[in-house]
Amino acid sequence: MLGFGTLAKKVFGTPNDRRIKSARPLVERINALEPEFRALDDDGLKAKTAEFRDRLGKGEPLDALLPEAFANAREAARRALGLRPFDVQLMGGIFLHQGNIAEMKTGEGKTLMATLPVYLNALTGRGVHVVTVNDYLAKRDAEWMSKVYHALGMSVGVVVPGMQEPDKKVAYDADVTYATNNELGFDYLRDNMKSDLAQVLQRDHYFAIVDEVDSILIDEARTPLIISGPSQDRSELYVAVDKLIPELNETHYDLDEKQRSTTLTEEGNEYLEQRLHALGLLDAEASLYDPESTSLVHHVTQALRAHVLFKRDKDYIVRDGEIMLIDEFTGRMMQGRRLSEGLHQAIEAKEGVQIRPENVTLASVTFQNYFRLYDKLGGMTGTAATEADEFFEIYKLGVVEVPTNRPVIREDHDDQVYRTAREKYEAIVTEIRRAHEAGQPILVGTTSIEKSEMLSGLLKQANVPHNVLNARYHEQEARIIAEAGVPGAVTIATNMAGRGTDIQLGGNVEMHVIDALEADEDGADPAAIRERVEAEVAQRKQQALEAGGLYVLATERHESRRIDNQLRGRSGRQGDPGRTNFYLSLEDDLMRIFGSDRLDSMLGKLGMKEGEAIVHPWVNKALEKAQGKVEARNFDIRKNLLKFDDVMNDQRKAIFAQRREIMEASDLSEVVLDMRHQVIDDLVHEHIPPRAYADQWETDGLRTKIRETFGIDAPIPDWAEEEGVDDEQIRERLNRAADDLMREKLDRYGPETMRAIEKQVLLQTIDQNWREHLVTLEHLRSVVGFRGYAQRDPLNEYKSEAFQLFEGLLNRLRVEVSRMLAHVQVMTEAEQRAMIAEMQARAQAAQATQIETPVPEPGSAEEAPRREPALAMVGGAEAAAPGTATQGFAEGIDPGDEATWTRSGRNDPCPCGSGKKYKHCHGRF
Structure with a gap:
């Protein structure tokens, strides 16, 4: 019997079906316009862009222009690239324009699809950002798609690390800007540290389309972007503490792999205390429990985490004497990224490389809060449905599954679970050899560099030729992927998320043409070479198709279903055949952490023999539930991070908006006047409380404070003895004296000079105090969790104290700005x-x-x-x-x-x- 939910879906369709259905009339309207736009010449396409902009300027809404703009962009793509976007690409472009995530299978043409909504929204003149996960994709996509935009009369820029600021400024001023998520975030922070509006790079946060949106907005959301400066060098302490950690045994610390945390036990604390006393790192009378020992305990904790939780060749690699972090989701090296709070230094000490000093935060932002700055956001990925709730709750982004251009005929097999890792890898090598000999291209997915290289060693022993794609061989990435679809090719990859390159059966024509042209010594006709290469690739593609298409074999389940789906989605592109299979063992991390003991004993009782695997849909369901638990936990971590960061984000936006107003203003005299009067008002209120008798007034203290702050020696005690003088009159006299002082400076130095001084004093005072405020908030954040032991909500405590700290920041700003302006002198x-x-x-x-x-x-x-x-x-x-x-x-x-x-x-x-x-x-x- 069908449930009510299932019955309703059969009658009315799923919400996703209804959205697809609602987009079809728009697609039909775009198709109906195709003959009209095909009849235009090249200048006619550009003229249409000018016409659309004119209509927008006269008040016509963007949505009304959508059919014509999409038809114009489709024709430009057909002429510039020889690619005509499919109807499903038009549909995906519509959903992106509406501010959704378009989930499209691998190989369905997301890069080309994005040009449609980008062109439409760039007509506003506010600039559209296309966000990619790495520099290679930003440069490649900008270069590739610029042909389409140029055919439409639009400018294109690309932003990557290492560019000069004038070049970046040109790129941000373009109609369309391709950039990496990191560089966009860092440029936002840098812009808000500038002191001149002309130096600011980003002009607006209007519309962004995020490629591999799940990787950027979810996987990387736990890590804030931080611009920092060096602090004092404590290398010797890191090295000294690091030498103690290998002396610890399993009774000295507790390890929680699920939460990725480790803490010292009572026994571990006592042992380390004795050793630290012996080495002179801890005073003989002191204990690790003393408040004065907080810094040392922090170093010990980070050293323990470095040894126990961070594994070489999995979480990081050592290259050229430097620790390079590896992105667990893409398997790529994260150039220039460092772990905070001394953890990176602890890993450097562990590996014996040069220890770089810790940094203090100058500015920071999370990707979550950066991308929420945009008026409108869209995203593209092959795998977003499993995180749809998070996308909506955090970013208000809907997820729409766009149909494939051709039906998917790939076979997805049930997981094969072995008792031991040894049995599993023996079965994997046997299966790879079988597929290789049958001429079937095979992509093997692993979860770490260490495991990919271990499997590579096993394949070498079995004499199976293969390529390895991981962070160590990052440079050869495009070439390895281009060859992965050749019949019989074996490619081992740490992760296939965000590679930006399809595995095409038979091989990549463009890459082979380039190779053939470079190798040609006789100077043959390039057209003839291309024709020959295309024929060879077509022949190899037919062989690969006959062998069953691309075979994706995964050696382990990732903790996120999305990553497994990304790997699986590499097979069966554009209606090609293919198959996928996951090989697991009870010794795998996910199985081991989520209770494989009972399953192991059960399989033993059932009498499973050596080398046998259990294959059943129930096992798949159980694993999906385990992965769902991990995903839910990670979502909670990110949500909690965001709640804390939102507190700082409100303050960040207030400070950055204030800085912007200061930079845009030509005259800040009213602002500094209000500040000066507020400071005087606060000082009078502090020393002459309301409703206090005259003999309770602290007039000497007030006189001292006024002299320190403004350099004015006002006879306040004498004023207080005058008949009928109250606090309001004293306040007025002090305001008048301070105003007269500033008027003298204005007369002496001239308005132009004083306006310049006021602007610089305000900006520099804000920046200095904001940096100190960030450090204070970091310290508060690190200890506020302990309030939970006193039955107080850490988040509410953080909000309350952060607000008080921000009020203190604003008060300090007023005082420091007033004092500096009162004392500043300029040499004529x-x-x-x-x-x-x-x-x-x-x-x-x-x-x-x-x-x-x-x-x-x-x-x-x-x-x-x-x-x-x-x-x-x-x-x-x-x-x-x-x-x-x-x-x-x-x-x-x-x-x-x-x-x-x-x-x-x-x-x-x-x-x-x-x-x-x-x-x-x-x-x-």
Whole structure:
């Protein structure tokens, strides 16, 4: 008997079916326009782009333009690439434009599909970002698809690490920008550390299409992007602590593989305490439980994690004396990525490579919060359905499964489970040899570099030729994949997610054409070479098809079903035949962690013989449930991370928005006036509480604070003795005195100079205090979990304290900005000339007497020549307004004798005494 849910689906269709059905009329309208757009010449396609933009400018909605824009982009793709997007690609493009994730099988043409919604949304002129998982794909896709955009009259840019900022600026200003997720996030952070609007790279966060969206928005969501600066070097402590960890045994620590955590036991604590005492790392009277020992305990914990949880050739590799992290989901090296909180340094100590100092956070953001900045977001992947709930809850993204262009005829076999890893690998090698000899191309999936190389060794012993694709051989990736569909080819891969290249049966025509052209010494006709290569590839494809298509053989289940599906999806592209099989053992990590003991004893009782496998759909179901548990746990981790980061994100957005307003403003005098008055108001409120009697006023304390903050010596105790004077009148007099001080500076230095000073003081004070605030929040985050022991919710505690810390940050900003502006002094050209003349006179006197001048004590009367602090206190010469100087000259310099000049900075005053900057005078190129 059918359940109500199943019956309803049979009658009304699934929600996914209904969405597919709703898109079909739009696809038919686009198809109906095809003859009209095919009749246009090349200039006509570009003219259509101008027409669409004009119509948008007159108020026509984007959705109304969709059929025509898609028809125009389809025709451009047909002419520029020789590829005409299928109806299912049009459908996927519609869902992307609507702000959904289009789930499409491998080989269905996601890269080309994206050009349709990208073109439509780029018509707005706000710029569209296409996000890829690595630099290779960003460059490849930008170069490949730029032919389509150029045919439509649009500009294309690509952003990858290592580019110069002017080049990045051009790329971000283009209609379409291809970039990696990391570089987009880092550029966002860098932009919000700039002090000049002209230096800001990203102009808007309007619409982004994320390729391999599950990899970027889910797998990498646990790791925040951090821009950091170096802190003190503690290499010796890392090395000393690292030597102790191998002395520990299993009774000294608890290991939880499910949670990937490890903690010292009571016995372990006592043992380490004794050893740390003996090595002099812990004072004889001190204990690891003392608050003063927190830092040392942190080092010990990280060293233990480095040894127990992080495995070489699985989580990282050592290359050229450097620890290179490996992305567990893509198997790629993560260039330039380092683990935080001293964990990376602990791994460096473990491997005996150079230890780089820990860093302090200057700015950070998670991918979750970065991509939620966009007005509209779309995504593409072959595997998103299993995480549909998370996509909707975090990003408000729906997942739509787009039908394949041709039916999938691939055979997916039930898992084969062996009792031991040895039996499993023996069966795998036998199966690989059988497929290889039958001429069937085979892709073998492994979960780590270590296991891929172990299997490679077994295949060498069995004399089976093969290629290995993992982080060690990252450079040959495209070539190895291009050959993976050749009959009888055996390719071992750590992971196939986000490779960006299809495995084509018979081989990749383009790669073979390039090889043939490079090898051709007789200078044959390129067209003839292509024709020959295409014929050879077609023949090999037929052989591979007859042998059964691509065979995907997985050696283990990943903890995420998505990763297994990505591997499985490599077979059976575009209606090709294929088959997939998973070989497992009870010793595999997933099976072992999720209770294979009972299954092992049961199989033993059933009398399973050596080399036999259990194959049953029930086993598949049980494994899927185990994977579902892991996925749910990982979702909880990411959701929890996001809850904490959301607290910081609200503050981050407020600070970044404030910085932007400051950079855009030409006059900030009202802002600094409000700050100054608020500081005075707070000081008066603190020392003269409301409804307090006059004899309770702390007038001396208030006078001291005002003098420290503004440099004003106001007779506040005398004012307090006047008849009828209250706190409001004292506040007004102090405001007037502070305003008069700033008015004097304005008259003396001029409005242009003071406006420049105010802007630089505000920006630099915000940046300095924000950096300190981030460090404080990190410390709070690391300890707030302990509040749970006191039956208090750590998240609520974090929210409450983070808010108080932010209020304190804003108060400090007001005080520091007001103090710096009150004390800042700028040297005029006349003062600079007088100082130069005094220095010349001193230099001549010293030369005449030929007596060596003793170095004066700091702060003594002889220390000089004394000069005003100028703008050096607010960011050095770069902050100076035109016509101001920020630095004097050292003794012994003769402006008339270049031989006495020391090396000048480009923005320093020229030593010749002209009053100009060095770069505009003697330092001019």
